[in-house]
Amino acid sequence: MTFDVAKRIPLITLVGPPNSGKTTLFNYLSGKNFKTVNYPGSTVEYYTCKMQDKFNIEANLLDSPGIISLNPNSPDEEVTVNSLYNHPEYGTPDLIIVTADASQLSRHLLLTKQLLTAGFKVILVLTMKDLLEKKGLTVNIEKLSRILRCDVVFVNGRTGSGLNDLIIKAEKNIKELSHEKSFIPYFIPEQLSKENLLSLYSEIENLTRAVIEPIEPPDIEKINKKIKVLNPVLQEPTLQPDLFTLKLDRFLLHKKYGLIFFFLIMTTMFTSIFWIAAPFMNLVDDLFSLLASSSSELLGNTWYSHLLSEGLISGIGSVLVFLPQIIILFLILGLLEDTGYLARGAMMIDKPLSKIGLNGKSFVPMLSGFACAIPAMLAARTISNRRERLLTIFIIPLMSCSARLPVYALLVAFLTPSDKPWLGGVLLASIYLFGIGSSVIVASIINKFSHKLIKANDNSSFILELPAYRVPKLKIVLKNSYVNALHYIKRAGPIILFLSLIIWFLTYMPNHTPQIDTTGLSHDEIIHAEKSERLATSYAAHLGKFIQPVMTPLGMDWRIGVSLIAAFAAREVFVSSLALIFRVTDDENIQSSLLTAMQNATNQHTGEPLFTTATVIGLIVFFIFALQCISTIAVSRKETGSWRIPVLQLIIFTSTAYLFTLIVVNGLRLVGVN
Amino acid sequence: MKTAAELKHGEKARISDINSDNPSYKRLIEIGFTPGQEIELVNTSVFNDPMAFSIRGTLIAIRRNEADCIILS
Known part of the structure; x- marks a missing residue:
């Protein structure tokens, strides 16, 4: 050339x-x-x-x-x-x-x-x-x-x-x-x-x-x-590692304290994601509810007003609301990496991970999996052993990615009594631990059968430089978090926007101006009656009849089914889709009015309350396992070089999700939890 | 024949050879484990594996079986 x-x-x-x-x-x-x-x-x-x-x-x-x-x-x-x-x-x-x-x-x-x-x-x-x-x-x-x-x-x-x-x-x-x-x-x-x-x-x-x-x-x-x-120094000029690093490692890599520090750092990381992000999330939420209510006031009770406030603004808002959490997660990951700690974490966890067919180098990809499975799968490329790399990619979808956060946030809020707010934190933490635990079990099961499932075997190795500890360069970490978050919005944004519009269309058409008997009804009651009539005769309702047989054993109806299907494009769409289906456009914040709507909803099939403790826990279990993200499947296909692994992931994780949800919902009902 | 896997905490030794039976031997050489270099076992992980060595002014963590192919003099 x-x-x-x-x-x-x-x-x-x-x-x-x-x-x-x-x-x-x-x-x-x-x-x-x-x-x-x-x-x-x-x-x-x-x-x-x-x-x-x-x-x-x-x-x-x-x-x-x-x-x-x-x-x-x-x-x-x-x-x-x-x-x-x-x-x-x-x-x-x-x-x-x-x-x-x-x-x-x-x-x-x-x-x-x-x-x-x-x-x-x-x-x-x-x-x-x-x-x-x-x-x-x-x-x-x-x-x-x-x-x-x-x-x-x-x-x-x-x-x-x-x-x-x-x-x-x-x-x-x-x-x-x-x-x-x-x-x-x-x-x-x-x-x-x-x-x-x-x-x-x-x-x-x-x-x-x-x-x-x-x-x-x-x-x-x-x-x-x-x-x-x-002169003696000149013979071997640079043989001594950084003294401060050696001293600090005596604690951070200590046989006992090392593990304590490790869990402490991980716990701090995940709790701060929730605590620090909370006020910012409220801010975003308030902003979008204000936008939605003022636009519907401005445009009146018309279809384009509904499209704007219910379709676009609520849809986008319910997703952007968790952007603060994503930014903070990227920020903390970046800080940990820049200080030099992540390499130590990988070293400490190499032995246990190698027992289940993974590698210490799976640690960073798995950790990134809590932000998003896509960069996590890319990060798995540093694992030189192909089998370990494929297995890491395989279990990454079980790490609770940030797209699941808005879903969990909503469902956990539903389960948390208002007088016991601490219970929410405990619940969220257990969801994360449950996800990690399941990924360990899945990895060890697959590792047993790995020669059939993952056809690759070469030398397993762990050689990693432990960089000297240093003060992280905040400017660079900030810039990288910003780039990552922007990247994320650019990728997820259009899908969410597109699906919000589709779902709005499916739930609004064809009966856009329903004829109802308005005698003796107040203005608000008319709007409400119109809404339910429109939804009951919509395309989504028709579509829902096909899904109903699958949803009935779970104690759920087609409305959750439609939201679950929509969530296959991107998990967070579940929330915006529920918000659309239940027509949430109150002036107060979107999440709390969605919660009220959920509490009042009844199963259109049986007439019983739709969202009960049992069904909500069932939904959480479903989201822990189900592989519901088209982008993840696409990246998994690219990274593993064939359709084999993504198809296996889709089948195994989604059927496990359905099965476990079925067991959990009916099991809970058997023991009297409704 | 003593290998790096048998070093005790804080013990220093000089490398005499790298056993090319281990598939990772080239990477070990590339990262700096060459004959003549002095190494010191600085840390071992909670499960005694991997082990972190001080070499050429930096710290490198390798697995016990990889340390086993670093032959000391």
């Missing part, structure tokens, strides 16, 4: 080992409007953007997942390595900016050396110079640059100093490009034998010994003394 570089925008790819400051550098270089792109044919996500305007370089910038070597060890790394050689959309990078931690020079130079051997044009960015300086050492970058024959710069991740230097070097490199023909990088993974690797490492060790130097003390008289002190 050849192309004239001068005719198109050059591509700069950022590459680096994990924890080398690559993401920080990307944040400095990228403008505000970066976007995520998928590597074609897979779902490995990249960030791509133009270089910030102020740098005055016309170039595309591509960020890639961290790799430690060009010899890939997981699907994630494989895609990254392949994309370096020839990205289907962008081609081969014209310039690679590779990051390396100056205090980890010997380990991080491996990748740089491999990239240079492969023939790429490389600029090496050394980060965390301050960590090295604390030990009285620095890197002679002129010397390193001469030996490696590539440009080397220092960039400080905290202050951004050194960026200008990097830009100048990048500009120079790009200018040189236009005179050269494109190249085909030399593919090296195959020839990386043990001997190759070891000789590469000893070459790097000699190199680091040559370039790591003591910081020159200003006082010449003390030099001789200093050299004596520094």
Whole structure:
């Protein structure tokens, strides 16, 4: 493949080992409007953007997942390595900016050396110079640059100093490009034998010994003394890990306290999702109820007024209401990751998870599953063992994702007596624990039969760097949470909007202006009678007759059935669909008026109350198990490479959900709970 | 022949070889476990597996069976 570089925008790819400051550098270089792109044919996500305007370089910038070597060890790394050689959309990078931690020079130079051997044009960015300086050492970058024959710069991740230097070097490199023909990088993974690797490492060790130097003390008289002190350090310049990290690990990775801290951190995380989010959720809820009531007042008792207030505003509002929880969940996950704790969590939980066929590296995907199954399945790509990866993906839908929160919030509120608000928290916590417990059981069952269900078996391994603890970079964590939340709205928003409209249509048509006997009825009563008449003769009611036989054994009627079907597009639609079916448009907040409507609803089939303790608990059980999200199925298909796993997930989880709901509802009734 | 899996807490030793029988041996080398390097067992997880070693100025957690292919001198 050849192309004239001068005719198109050059591509700069950022590459680096994990924890080398690559993401920080990307944040400095990228403008505000970066976007995520998928590597074609897979779902490995990249960030791509133009270089910030102020740098005055016309170039595309591509960020890639961290790799430690060009010899890939997981699907994630494989895609990254392949994309370096020839990205289907962008081609081969014209310039690679590779990051390396100056205090980890010997380990991080491996990748740089491999990239240079492969023939790429490389600029090496050394980060965390301050960590090295604390030990009285620095890197002679002129010397390193001469030996490696590539440009080397220092960039400080905290202050951004050194960026200008990097830009100048990048500009120079790009200018040189236009005179050269494109190249085909030399593919090296195959020839990386043990001997190759070891000789590469000893070459790097000699190199680091040559370039790591003591910081020159200003006082010449003390030099001789200093050299004596520094000499033993110079032999093995960077052998001591961060002391603070070692001290903290004595507690956080302690055999007994470690587990206590682990559960404490997880509990704090989940409780804060509910407590911190509550006031924001009320705010969003109030805002949308106000919008709905004022728009229906403004437009009167007309079909378009109903469409706007009941179809659009209530539908969107009942879903946006839990956006605060999603943002907080992403925020806490980001903070935990940035402090370096998540890797420790993975280490602590590796042994128990490996017993049920998973891996310590399943921990982060499973944790992300509490936010959303989709990023969680993508996160499973860091698991190198295919079987463990597939099993992780398999059970992720059992993690209680945030889309289920509004459903649980509503159902739990229904079950919670107003004088015992604490019961709600306990109930929610038990739902989460029940979900986790079930996923453990499902994983161990599937692990037993896994050779039939999941046809893959290779080496199980757990090799993970425990990064030094550090104060999280709030700005970056905030930015990432914002991007994730935005991403989420963009993906879920249109589906929810579309379905809200469909459900409104199904429950409103064809009898949009019902003829009723209005004699002796007040204005409000007329509206109410019109509503019930319209619904009873609607398409949804017709559709419901087909579902009724399935719903009757559960003690529910077609209205819940329709909502459950709608929830297959996205679980949170269940709430907006109930709100639509029960025509909730009161001026007070949507949730409490929906609760009142639920309390008054009777089963149209039997005449008994529709929402009882038994049926509501049954619904909760249904939502714990059922795989009700089209996007999850699509991502599962993409990530596992076939329809086998998503179809199995759909069948197993949904039939389990129905069966358990049946058992729970009827079991509860048997023991007298109604 | 002593391996890294047999180290005690806080015990230091030098690597003499990496056993290439273990399928993960290349990754162990790539991440920095090379002959001649000094390692120290810093932490073990609650179930004594995985184990965290200090090597080349950082901490790396590996499973006990992986530590078993790191031969010490």
